[in-house]
Amino acid sequence: MDRRNFIKTTGIIAGAYAITEPIVLEGIGIPGLESWFDKPMRWAQLTLVENDPGRFDPDFWLNYFKKIHADGATLSAGGVVAYYPTDVPLHHRSAWLGKSDPFGYLVEGCRKLDMAIIARTDPHATWQNVYEAHPDWIAVSAKGEKRHHWADPELWVTCAFGPYNFEFMTLVHKEIMERYQPDGVFSNRWAGSGICYCEHCRSGFKKYSGMDLPGRNGLSDPAFLKYTEWSTNRLKELWLLWDSTIRKQKSSSRFIPNGFPDKVITGQLSDIVFTDHQARSGQTLPWSNGKVAKELRASIGMKPLGGIFSVGFEEQYRWKDSVQSEAETRVWVAEGTANGMRPWFTKFSGVLYDKRWLDIVDKIYQVHWRNERYLRNINPLARVGLVFSEHSRSLGSESWHEKDIDHSLGMYHALIEARIPFEMVNDNLLDPEHLKPFKLLILPDIAILSDKQCDELRRFVDGGGSLVATFETSLYDGDGKMRSDFGISDLFGVSYDKNVEGPMQNSYLRLKSDSETNQFHPVLKELENAFRIINTIFRVKVAPHGIFPSPVTLIPTYPDLPMEEVYPRIPDSGTRELYLSDKGNCRIAYFPGDIDRSFWQIMSADHGKLLRNTVLWALNEESIVEVIGPGVVDVTVWRQEHSMTVHLVNMTNPMMMKGPFRELIPVSAQVSIKIPSGMKASGLHLLVNGGDPKSELKENRVVLTVPQIYDHEIIGIDLV
Ligand SMILES: [Zn+2]
Secondary structure (H helix, E strand, O other): OOHHHHHHHHOOOOOOOOOOOOOOOOOOOOOOOOOOOOOOOOEEEEEOOOOOOOOOOHHHHHHHHHHOOOOEEEEEEEEOOEOOOOOOOOOOEOOOOOOOOHHHHHHHHHHHOOOEEEEEEEOOEEOHHHHHHOHHHEOEOOOOOEOEOOOOOOOEEEOOOOHHHHHHHHHHHHHHHHHHOOOEEEEOOOOOOOOOOOHHHHHHHHHHHOOOOOOOOHHHOOHHHHHHHHHHHHHHHHHHHHHHHHHHHOOOOEEEEOOOOOHHHHHHHOOOEEEOOOOOOOOOOOOHHHHHHHHHHHHHOOOOEEEEEEOOOOOOOOOOOOOOOHHHHHHHHHHHHHOOOEEEEEEEOOOOOOOOHHHHHHHHHHHHHHOHHHHOOOEEOOOEEEEEOOOOOOOOOOHHHOOOHHHHHHHHHHHHHHOOOEEEEEOOOOOHHHHOOOOEEEEOOOOEOOHHHHHHHHHHHHOOOEEEEEOOOOOEOOOOOEOOOOOOHHHHOEEEEEEEEOOOOOOEEEEOOOOOOOOOOHHHOOOOOOOEEEOOOOEEEEEEOOOOOOOEEEEOOOOOOOHHHOOOOOOOOOOEOOEEEEEOOEEEEEEOEOHHHHHHHHOOHHHHHHHHHHHHHHHOOOOOEEEEOOOOEEEEEEEOOOEEEEEEEEOOOOOOOOOOOOOOOOEEEEEEEEOOOOOOEEEEEEOOOOOOOOEEEEOOEEEEEEEEEOOEEEEEEEEO
16 A cells, blocks of 8 residues: 555545643542553453343353453443443443343453453444434435445444534443443544544534535545544544543543544553554565554553454454464564563454464463563663654655655565664654664655754754665655755755656666775675665665765666667766765765665565665664574564563564465574673573573673574563
8 A cells, every 4th residue: 555545545644733732641640549551461352242142151251361361351331332231312232131231240350350441332333213313423425425334234324523422422431431430441433434524524624624525535635634634633622522521430541542543642642552453464564563563652652552463364354253373363463562562352252153262362371471570661672763754645646756655664674674673763753852762763765854853853963863864855844845955965965966767677786895995885795796786766866965985876777678788888877876974973874766665666685685784884883682593583672670671573484475374483593682781681581482591691792592483582681
């Protein structure tokens, strides 16, 4: 999916959001009032179906929660179906409810197990009698028709921005809190189902913007940008309304939205966050779960982050009762855990058909529980930050702007292959506090950067930070307007030369040693004998301000047919395709080519090596961890109160690029870990497969062999 389609699909767009001051959090820091957010480490979600009451066995579930050491539960309460004897008018009780109260029974059982309890509601659909009583609560299509539910014709789709949510669901949340006092209310599909054209949305948007609601033309409609702004503000109002309603009943309880279209606001308003990225589908890569965790952490910091995972297939045909293979589920959850998520399994239906998943989740949770103290992370130790734009926008219709999301995907994959631990950095949070942990920032075609953001990058570099940037980084200002030159051309040491070339057929990069010393630059490690490698697909033309080393230069396009004519017309143009500035501690590398996107699309191992070497050269400090051995392994490094951990997630598998995994294929690894300065290692453990491995202490590094990594190994080092 390219970035433009992504925008259309999700309704997320470049940041004109009003960022408010963090709200005052009642219950935090008040003596005697313990906050519960950080306590649960393993979550269980049981989403009941309407005919569960009287048919499912709640004690089976309570026993299972106990067995797997789940310490947080999310339980179906209300919304489209109420699983308790509600008295809110029009709140639909399960037709099988009778005199029972399955939600109340489960709440009581979970409380006895000392679990945190979140009530789940789903407001996105409703019934015929609600339609008849309040036709204005129903969502309306662009054609002006009330919307039947797309999957269940008995139901209607509700409007998220009008009285159904603001009035009716507020009463539901109030009643649930009054009666059961859960620690939070989590609403699924609370944010609407596409643009709604009902009377409330039409008048509300008109009042806000003076405009009519946007049509189906996405970004080409000028009202679209305003609409995302209005709908985001409206959802924020709803969040605050529900949150205050809930806190009035119990001050430590929270409203927890299932997703919000702005991560910075999410970080400001939340005390606990859950991601709903349940499994991979299509050609999603297995590291995708870790990427979602990193993107959220960039905005929420170290607040507790739960990772909702599915035990079934998550493909477009939505087999909600299915069971996924063990290997696939294990690697997906391992990626989340290695990247700081707390696992949250979700299962629909209290009556089970295929029960194979129970043992899979049990195995995962037992390992997690056993090692809990090594999973209570204080902070990641990665020194590399990969900048991402949360709210991108279309830069124009030129061919080199297509598939621009591939820049960051390519860079992400290159870092995984290089086994370099890294975090992600939100481009709206480039202040010194957020950049403090990092020595190197990577800017994979971060084309839009405001003057303020450019200044923040300058400050980072002035403080000794390094940069690696590609392609059109900083060529557009904060409003998305093209500048005459890069916003940080002073840092790159080059200026924009008014053109982008490509797609380039049959063009190459000449790699060569320094003409005076005959030495190859470190960015050419393992490429010394290549002479030349394939070029990127597009290149920005630039003019250097001064003299640069020239390890990588351009061999321009030459005919690729007829074969008799396939010879370079210009064997080496001397034009640099990598600009390296060494300013002592700080180093800057700028690629005019779209090497990150080309890497994602072509997967050339040479591009991967050049990216790895350049990142390591720019980092210019001793690596926190080095992992040598076969395969593809994601590496993350964390600090806990009395320990540090290195997570190794093994993705080496023929099903890596297209799941699901069938089996786990173990790899071994030689690992060298830098001990934080001033600390000593007092114990070393392989926490997943067990055993105290043979290790050596070499100066300030622990060096060991991990004999077999199946899905996940955690090296735990006790520190004194
Ligand atoms: Zn509406």
